[in-house]
Amino acid sequence: MxxxxxxxxxxxxxxxxxxxxxxxxxxxxxxPTPPYVRYLGDALPAAIFAMLVVYCLKDVAWLAAPYGLPELLGMAATAALHLWLRQFLLSIAGGTGFYMLLVQFVFK
The missing domain is CATH 1.20.5 (Single alpha-helices involved in coiled-coils or other helix-helix interfaces)
Known part of the structure; x- marks a missing residue:
C-alpha cells in the first residue's frame, strides 16, 4: 500500500x-435538543425516501414494454412487506429481491 x-x-x-x-x-x-434539529429528525427520513423513489423511477420507460411493470410490482411488494412486517430493512431487501427476480427471469 x-x-x-x-x-x-x-x-x-x-x-x-x-x-x-x-x-x-x-x-x-x-x-434540550433545539426544535429545528428535532424537526429535521422528523422530516428528513420521509423526504429522503421520497427522493430515492423519484431517483429510482426517473429512467423508467413508461411508454415502452414492459411499461414500468417490474418497478411497480417491486414497489408494491416493498409496500406490502412493510405493511405486513413493519421492518424497514426486511421490506427493502424483500422488495429489491423480488424486483431483481422479475428483471432477471420474468421481464428479460
Whole structure:
C-alpha cells in the first residue's frame, strides 16, 4: 500500500468518525435538543425516501414494454412487506429481491 492510499484511508476513517461523533458533542444531554434539529429528525427520513423513489423511477420507460411493470410490482411488494412486517430493512431487501427476480427471469 502506498503512502497516498494510507493517508486517503485514514482521512476517510477520520471523516466517518467525526460525522458520527460531532452530533453527540454538539447536542449533549445537558440541554434540550433545539426544535429545528428535532424537526429535521422528523422530516428528513420521509423526504429522503421520497427522493430515492423519484431517483429510482426517473429512467423508467413508461411508454415502452414492459411499461414500468417490474418497478411497480417491486414497489408494491416493498409496500406490502412493510405493511405486513413493519421492518424497514426486511421490506427493502424483500422488495429489491423480488424486483431483481422479475428483471432477471420474468421481464428479460
Amino acid at each position: 502506498s503512502f497516498e492510499e494510507a493517508v486517503t484511508i485514514a482521512l476517510c476513517a477520520l471523516a466517518t468518525i467525526l460525522t458520527r461523533a460531532v452530533p453527540f458533542l454538539v447536542f449533549s444531554g445537558r440541554k
